[in-house]
Amino acid sequence: MGPRIVILPGDGIGPEITAAARELLDRLGSFEYEEHLIGGASIDAHGTALTDEVLIACRTSDAVLLAAVGGPKWDAAVAEDRAAPRPEQGLLGLRKGLGLFANLRPVRPSHALLDASPLKRERIEGTDLLVVRELTGGIYFGVSGRDGDTAHDDCAYSVAEIERIARVGFRSARTGDTSVDKANVLETSRLWRETVTRIHEAEFSNVPLDHLLVDNAAMQLVSRPADFDVILTENLFGDILSDEAAMLTGSLGMLPSASLGASGAGLFEPVHGSAPDIAGTGRANPLAMFGSVALMLRHGLGMESAATGVESAIDRALEDGLRTADLGGEATTEEATRAVLANL
Ligand code: NAD
Ligand code: IPM
Numbered sequence: 645m646g647p648r649i650v651i652l653p654g655d656g657i658g659p660e661i662t663a664a665a666r667e668l669l670d671r672l673g674s675f676e677y678e679e680h681l682i683g684g685a686s687i688d689a690h691g692t693a694l695t696d697e698v699l700i701a702c703r704t705s706d707a708v709l710l711a712a713v714g715g716p717k718w719d720a721a722v723a724e725d726r727a728a729p730r731p732e733q734g735l736l737g738l739r740k741g742l743g744l745f746a747n748l749r750p751v752r753p754s755h756a757l758l759d760a761s762p763l764k765r766e767r768i769e770g771t772d773l774l775v776v777r778e779l780t781g782g783i784y785f786g787v788s789g790r791d792g793d794t795a796h797d798d799c800a801y802s803v804a805e806i807e808r809i810a811r812v813g814f815r816s817a818r819t820g821d822t823s824v825d826k827a828n829v830l831e832t833s834r835l836w837r838e839t840v841t842r843i844h845e846a847e848f849s850n851v852p853l854d855h856l857l858v859d860n861a862a863m864q865l866v867s868r869p870a871d872f873d874v875i876l877t878e879n880l881f882g883d884i885l886s887d888e889a890a891m892l893t894g895s896l897g898m899l900p901s902a903s904l905g906a907s908g909a910g911l912f913e914p915v916h917g918s919a920p921d922i923a924g925t926g927r928a929n930p931l932a933m934f935g936s937v938a939l940m941l942r943h944g945l946g947m948e949s950a951a952t953g954v955e956s957a958i959d960r961a962l963e964d965g966l967r968t969a970d971l972g973g974e975a976t977t978e979e980a981t982r983a984v985l986a987n988l
């Protein structure tokens with residue numbers, strides 16, 4: 645028996661790109677699959693976005709491959725009744741429940757797509773950066789609530805939470821780290837900057853380190869993206885900056901991610917969501933999902949050569965002219981899958 649992979653198709657285009665990922669995996673080795681519901685699909689079946697059974701299955705697996713959760717149907721239910729379950733709680737519960745504090749989002753525009761980005765080729769050429777996003781703290785997991793006509797979402801970070809993600813950021817550096825915060829306004833950001841600076845001085849003083857305020861970072865990311873190596877940042881800023889960075893690759897449908905903890909199974913998922921606007925049309929771009937399969941092979945299953953094989957096959961298929969609708973072409977999910985498999 646091969647490694648045990650828990651597959652969570654989720655909602656929207658999730659099941660379509662998951663089916664494509666399984667075809668890809670079947671060509672790469674022998675894996676034991678276990679498929680479960682998460683997000684809106686799990687709410688419909690069990691009344692909750694993540695059941696204990698699924699969390700335990702993930703915990704005892706070798707790796708988890710997730711597509712996407714969420715959609716207008718469940719947003720509408722929450723608009724009706726604020727206490728209704730939300731699909732996103734499934735994903736957040738999984739990240740927290742598996743202790744996946746480090747989210748790696750590599751942004752490496754494929755050569756063939758340099759003209760597919762809304763940014764000029766000469767700006768993005770040479771871009772090869774990694775967003776290292778803190779994933780289990782900050783405003784996503786703080787106390788939140790309503791009091792009359794007021795709502796609040798608290799943002800908290802402990803020194804220990806910042807230290808461990810800072811170490812991931814420094815260990816990932818090739819040419820240097822840019823730590824992104826909002827230290828001119830937020831106390832959590834001042835603790836972030838102080839802690840990152842201390843870990844840098846004590847343990848990684850050989851790695852060049854810069855600090856940028858997040859508003860400035862958002863601007864620099866499109867004006868000089870090739871100058872960044874590692875972008876080290878907290879949960880919410882990492883969420884926003886990574887969708888922005890996705891456009892350097894031509895489409896949000898291109899960007900993969902890996903979520904890792906101190907030990908145990910990692911979670912591998914595209915950066916994009918469930919794309920309800922195109923769900924069911926057979927036109928979703930499966931390449932972010934394939935890139936996530938590559939990250940699972942590399943970081944989750946120790947299969948480096950299979951991982952580079954997938955990444956090269958994606959690049960070659962794009963060189964051959966593969967373009968899904970989000971990249972201005974007409975290829976369907978199925979045609980894109982064939983094109984990548986043909987290049988393995
Ligand atoms: P989205 O990422 O789903 O879609 C944004 C735009 O990008 C849409 O126009 C969509 O069609 C397009 N797009 C995204 N992925 C694509 C792909 N693979 N191929 C072609 N086009 C693609 O973001 P949204 O519309 O803001 O959110 C929709 C739902 O997804 C929400 O419920 C949100 O909470 C959820 N979401 C889930 C995840 C996740 O599960 N990891 C991530 C982001 C958003
Ligand atoms: C992502 C998504 C999630 C996040 C949502 C769906 C909870 O946008 O993975 O980037 O905000 O982390």
Ligand code: MN
Nearest residue numbers: 883884887915
């Ligand atoms: Mn996001």
